[in-house]
Amino acid sequence: MPNIDREARRWQLDLAARVGQAVRYWRDDVRGYSASRLSERCADLGYPISRVAVSKIENNVRAGKLELAELMVLARALDVSPVQLVYPSLPYGGVENTPGAEERSLDALMWFVGRGQVHYRLPDPQLAEIAGEEVTDEHRAQHEENQRYAEATRSMHQIDVLVEMESALDRLTSQLRHPSFSGKDDDSVARREAIGEKLSSVVGAMGELLDDFKKAGMTVDWVTELPK
Structure with missing residues (x-):
């Protein structure tokens, strides 16, 4: 050690x-x-x-x-x-997340996965001053830590959007390949075209999001083809 x-x-x-x-x-x-x-x-x-x-x-x-x-x-x-x-005591068991920092396990988990804060339930210093409350240097420093964390983890929230898009893509692809959509009648053709349009929209949105990831220096290695 x-x-x-x-x-x-x-x-x-x-x-x-x-x-x-x-x-x-x-x-x-x-x-x-x-x-x-x-x-x-x-x-x-x-x-x-x-x-x-x-x-x-x-x-x-x-x-x-x-x-x-x-x-x-x-x-x-x-x-x-x-x-x-x-964090075995989720959601509301206490945990010492870092030395001396007692938190709810849920708060610690959300920080760990980039969807929380460093300091929870911390009022904005400017709003606190407007309300006539005392704002200490420690309070300001903690607020700045929260801001840096939020900036660094913004992409994690975009990943949530990406996961939703991938789920939509899988769902639409499964629908398109279902035997009930394979008919040559006008109704089946119309339904396939409607799903195809939705697929194109999702793929386009995913491409734009991944371009943003790439510009942010994140790893992007994604290739897809629309189902035929």
Whole structure:
């Protein structure tokens, strides 16, 4: 473990303990796996975690050591999201998200996935001043942190839109390929054309959104063809 102060060490140990307890809950109480079975599933995923290592993670006897690779593979092996291991007390259980920062698990989760804030329920300093409330330097600094976070995570909200578009594309494609739309009568042709127009609209909107992602320096590797 790095040479860190006592409070930081305590937080690190608590975090590892929280994840370990969540791993045990999902492994034993929910999935009914033995530690050996979970170890085998990790190996099948290409990142072996021994039975002994699983036990040590669950019992937090590795001095707080928990690798990101282990977290990812354990979550996949347990068929859960990694955040369910990091924040097992969702939605309203308390969690020390960073040293000394007690939050609701829901707030911590939303921050983690880029859809929340750094500091919750923080009034705007300008509005607070208008209302005659005292605004401290700490308050202003926290507000600036929220603004920087919002700017950095704006693309995460656009990704939500992209996911909705992909769902619409899949839905329309499935409809178009359904046997009930394969007829040559006027009604079937009209329905295919209507769906085709919707598909073209969705693909066009997706292309524009992905262009915005590319301009923002995000990774874009997407090719599609309209169903024939």
